[in-house]
Amino acid sequence: MDTFPKCSLCQQQFTLKGPAPYLLPCLHAVCETCVTSAAGGVISCSTCQRGVNLTDTRLQKDAVRQEEIFHLTVKHRPTELLCTNEDDGNQAVCWCQDCEEFLCEYCQNMHSSFKLTKNHVLQNFGDMGPTVSNIPSYCSIHKHHPLYLFDKSCKKLICARCRIEDHADHEVVDLDVVADIVTKQLDHHKNELSKLQARQQSHMQSLGSKFTDKTHTILKKSIGHTFQSLRSQLDQREKELLIDLESQTKETKATLHAQLTTCEEEWKTCTGALDYIAKVFLYASKSDIVELESYVGDLTRTYLETAAPQTHVVPTAVFNTNSLSTLKSTISVFGAILPREVDEESVKDKDTQTEDDFMADLEMKHKMDLTELKTKIASDEKHIETLKTLTDKLNVEIRSLKSRIEEKETTEKSASNTIGDVYIDVTGVARECGVHLLKSEVVDRSMVLKCIHLKYDKDRVNLDYVHINTEGDLVNRKSDTRPAGKGRLKKYHGTCSTAPLPRAGCPQYWETVNRVSLEEPLTGSNLILEVGVCREEQRDVSHHIGRQPSSCCMQVVRCPTHGGICRRTWKEGKYVLCLPDTLPNTAGASHTLHYGVVYDDARKKIVFIDVKENKVISKLDNVDSSQPLWPMFGVYMPSLGNVSMTLAVGSDINMTEEKKAMIVGALS
Template identity: 85%
Template sequence: MSRMDAFPKCSVCQQQFTLKGPVPYLLPCLHAVCETCVTSAAGGVISCSTCQREVNLTDTGLQKDAARQKEVFHVTVKHRPTELLCTNDDDGNQAVCWCQECEEFLCEYCQNMHSSVKLTRNHVLQNFSDMAPTASNIPAFCSIHKHHLLYLFDKTCKKLICAKCRFDDHADHEVVDLDVVADTVTKQLNHHTDELSTLQARQQSHMQSIRQGTESTDRTHNSLKDTISHTFQSLRSQLDQREKELLIDLESQTKETKATLYAQLTTCEEEWKTCTEALDYIAKVLLYASWSDLVELESYVGDITRNYLETAAPQTHVVPTAAFNTNSLSTLKSTISVFGAILPREVDEESVKEKDTQTDDDLMADLERKHKMDLTELKTKIASNEKHIESLKSLPDKLNAEIKCWKSRIKEKKTTENRASKTMDVLLGVARECGIQLLKSEVVDRSMVVKCIHLKYDKDRVNIDYVNINTEGDLVNRKSGTRPAGKGRLKKYWGTCSTGPLPRAGCPQYWEMVNRVSLDKPLTENDLILEVGMCREGQRDVSHCINPQPSSYSLDVSRCPTHGGICRKTYKEEKHVLHLPDTVPNTAGASHTLHYGVVYDDARKKILFIDVKENKVMSTFDNVDSSQPLWPMFGVYNPRLLTVSMTLVVGSDINMTEEKKAMIVKALS
């Protein structure tokens, strides 16, 4: 695809959408039309040139096509980055990156400033070369209350609202969080995708059958064409043969007739010659003989004359004329005119006979040929059946032997399966006691096993200046005045680590933390409440938290200046990845229980942070650097503002539900 073809077009004027051009609107047919065509539509009617559907704008309200606006944005970044200028100060500099939270293009200078200012240094800046289409989870600002985010959805009014709208005009309405509605809509869209994919597969199959039908029709056409050509060629050969036979008969009959006529002509000529001689002699007698000679010669001449006269006098001969009998010519022409027919494939050709055009002789000849063929086929079948009967006589013994063999095998297989099932149940029972769970039932595969590992707080490394492990074994944000300091205890990090690093197990490892949080007073700054995650050994005590470290992965709960509330944030190798608001009400006396789970899969190089109470995966980190061992870390903060108690849930104490397993499998796949 060329750079020009990559940009979507208006389905009416065919002009490409640009980042600063007319806004795309969504038609009911899911094609896009630009704002110019909408405002200048003749008679308020728009005709989509893609599907030829007409839309009456007086009856149909169009909404802005947010998806195509994002598509135009990403296509412009990919194919026309030189057109993008810095929007921070409108200084005309070439933009080099994009801030998703501020929704601004930044030049190299503004990028450096953005990363150094305290308010924006945690923002994720995306370079143009690394940008990929992703859905933004950052809420937009309310059009009524300018500084409040639209993170709620009013089911009654079916619109997005902010916290102030919630208490002003929507107090009695059913309101849910935006992420809940987005999750429901995502499931609906995935369901629509599955349904349309199934329909598309059926359509593809139908199109394939139509193409196969077309190919079959072409093959049938060629085959019938050859058959018709062969049939009429055979008829032409038969006509030519009949013509030759008739010409031979004519030639033979003509020769026979001419031979007969020649013999008759020869006989007649001889009689005419004899008669001529008699006439010549009578003429001589009359000329030269005397009267006495006449008397003596009269008896000779009289006998000859009487003898000739007694012979039948020749009559005019009628020559027999040959004739070509064409009495059946009209019938033949009529038969040829209706001979043959192109039948649909459903019609059984053998059931269609030319009864009206067959003569009795033809019908008898056909019946005789068919009888001979049937008789030959019957004899062949009888001979084959006799052999088959002989083989069938020995078949019962063979079948009984095979049945006996199969019964023995089935019995042996059932015994083996029962033993294996009992053994598997025992092994799975032992495995569960050891904290090992199958993510997929009946699939004994290392990649489909999750190990609920037995982590422990390292009590010797607890930073006793800020936190402590109480008598119940919980990590609390109160310093200890009685516990002696361990030789290798943490001095900067507000918490502790596990007693050892995570092993390279080759399968997913899982643990959970139950955090009980109580606010003594509202939080006003970017105050941390708790942190869970993991990092390398040398990064455990570099700072009061691990999120700014290069090879660390963490989930933090803290007060957010952007939302004005308490939010959940995840970090991967110093970079801010996720920001979820409304974790705990930021009011004095508010208390809440936060239940989180962590999955570490060194084989797939993935880390998952799970909200157990909401039963959803908050963040999935791919391409995790596990070249060096990672240490689980646990931090609790700000004892002057709040109370935090973090309980470590490990091993068989974890309630590994089927729903939780399915969620982990989906996130790891």
């Protein structure tokens, strides 16, 4: 019957007396026959296509599915059950929960008459439901001793003799205690997966095409009505637009269908895990629950970390009828199917408005343009002031360089061996300006490293979460004072630089010195800090930039996969690399983290460096630099510890020969 579970390899139904089911890490089951006959010691689950190497993975019997098969047999195939009390071949009619025996009618009567067994619970097949066995499991070493203790050091169930002999110095708790803890963990996994499934369900519904169909119908009527007054001239254009509409609608539906298919597959995967957890609660004993935690926990974390974001804007469109009054003179290009993101008011015909409406709209537009212009002027004035300061500094440096070069040229006439000294002095001045030659024997723009003068943008700091203290450090505490001013970040937990990175055609470099102290151990996926770059419009989309499509960043974060604090790299919204053990995850832990960032728009590369360990953390190639990129700085976890970030730029950076060699290697 279809209600019986099947082997994920041979697709044969499990039976009560057939090959035992074994549990795969994906929570699907495989029969004992397939396990013992696996070619090359490798099994590939046909349900989810996940491979398992039996050499590295020890499979355990699936006690939950064994109980499920038992109850399904009682419910659907009771005629196959024979009395196990006397092995007389009689048809069984009930089950003794205390003895775990099938009984025929004769044995049932005898069972009820014996003094020793008359109080046992006998269940008729028609009344049986899922039950958990109270009979303990016995130790494989000491056969007659029940397993009622859990060794937290060895992570295994033990008996009383094991406790005395081999586990005397270990931390041991009762099975009931650890089973209750794991039950709560499984319940947490169930809730997390249920929430994910609900989001997937909602996302699947949003991916339906009914809104697209409705928009299609409305636009079709609008197009037809508009062209009635101009039919003689617009017949051909109308046909072209309708074809364009059908094409865009077809493409939109195809895109939605592809996303819907992906979401359905993830939903089915989540459903399978939830179904198995439900069966755990129905059939699993406490010892089974303890042994299942690693399977269910690992799978739940994998699903939560790899699940696609359930955010989607259903594409719609509007029909552009702007400039209808001048349509006859521009009939050859009239009309277009535009995406919904276009302001709907901007595509309406002015002729459909009253004169008062038109003047009000025009006045509002001019006010908005004026506000935007004032903002741009203020920003330009700020940039001009910065450029003037930089120009003055460069002029001073140029005059100083000229003076020193002239002095050296005079000296050179009397001693030719002073040429090397001139070079050393000139390069020394360059270092004072934050400019370094990566290879002394190669003098070209690609080998010039600029330690650029970045600054925190104090006017954009998100004061709801962070602030800049009197020493100029970015700290993970909200501001006690809230100065007035618009334009602050509202979602990102940090700030950006005052200006985007220039397209210098050579490598640019900056560093951050981060002081981190933990008040208590981190759990989950707590973010500690982030450094990276993104486009202007992506600076305040989320509390971090890691998942933005045109961003690159390095985060220090508590990692559930490695169980510690790691350095995690993202590129253009995709997870790239995770390096473990940045600092200990213990209460009172304190550490200074020193990171450098190299951005090379010519080579289209970004490199993240651990300055203290003097090694490259991650290299990102083919970085999209078609639009200006803004440096971003984030600090997090205010309730769990203290984080402060100091920006090191320009001549403040100690550029050693070893560091230059490391940068050259990363860029090559």
